Amino acid sequence: MFALVDCNNFYASCQRVFQPNLVGKPIVVYSNNDGCVISRSNEAKALGVPMGAAAYQWEKFFEQNGIEVFSANFALYGDMSQRVMTILNDFSPEMEVYSIDEAFIKFEGFERFNLQHIGESMHHRVTKGTGIPISVGIAPTKSLAKVANRIAKKFPEHTNNVYLIDDEEKRIKALRWLKIEDVWGIGRKHAKRLQAIGVKTALDFTMLDDKWVQENMAIVGLRLKRDLEGKPTLDLEEAQQKKNIAITRSFEGNHTERDFLEERISTFAVTCAEKLRLQKSCCNSVMVFIQTNRHRVDLPQYNRNILLNLQFPTNSSIEISNFALQALSIIFREGYEYKRAGVIVQDFTDEDATQINIFENSDERHKKLMQSIDKVNAMFGQQKIRLGSQDPKKTWKMKQEKLSPNYTTKLSDIIVIRV
């Protein structure tokens, strides 16, 4: 059996843990740059705030309805996530952390255990240990566990936050209840196509002809169908090294200046390199893109990206930054108002298995230098040591007007309680 444990309204819940006066109140969390809503408490959902609501369109509404607003604080969410996952891992050694707020847990050899009770115990321990509310769905396959999870989340009182699909009757009932567009693995495109042929529920989908599914949704669709039929097709997946790493940002305001973009691209490249070194990989290609504001149809648009294949694999900040800047110089055009840019490194090879190139090679000295820089930055805060091409005064800031303290990761931000 598989459990799918999902934190309810995760980012909003994280904020609320440290401001319990907001329990029962509507809150929303903004994306980077305070652009749009990416997490809502149940109360905010009930007031009709949609996912992705643009800040500039909804600000007034939030004020009028007493909705508390937070800027995204990913340091906080990442740390809270780890705490939740640590507790969950106690329940079974076989766990797949599926996203920042979700984990699949496999129960093998648990035949004599009452899984409903185990689920309730998960809920109890995570709530007690972190203050984050969770929902638990348990079923014979991963996608059925996803379905069960939705039921637990939708009917917390009836289910005690835990729903178990453990027989055919419950499976049918659950699939009949779940709308096709809400099935895990069915996105907007497939949902539309399926609805067009009369498939309204998950159950309808499982009744389709295999051939139709194969032809229209390929192997992925067929696997999903099997899994929903209760035949385990999707297994836990091992945590793997990333296959590409991206740092992309929207800017506050528009920027025409080349300097500005050069600084941003260099900084993004350095962060990519740091993440590469963290997983002991080197990249063989670097992609850089720059974009104007796609929402401003009144302005001239310019979107370009370029992929640079490197002569040798590297994870040196200096080299990756240089390549990224070289790439930028190729695609940069004067006269446009840029809104967004990014660096993506891809095509990785193992750090210690990199091929020696006869003619050109990564400077070995960089390796030691990078190790030292990583060490210093780990001790004194991120990017205390920077390249000259990066903003030396760290003046660039994204819009984060409602940022909460880093309650759990920064000593000076820890809540003080007077006794």
Place this chain on the structure above:
DNA sequence: TCTGGGGTCCTAGGACCC
């Protein structure tokens, strides 16, 4: 004025080989 960021997997088609 103002609309996020970071991933994965699969497939079709092009370029190439014999």
Place this chain on the structure above:
DNA sequence: TCTGGGGTCCTAGGACCC
């Protein structure tokens, strides 16, 4: 009108996830 057969590798784009 008709012009083989069998492969591999790579890439862009689509679809999906959170």
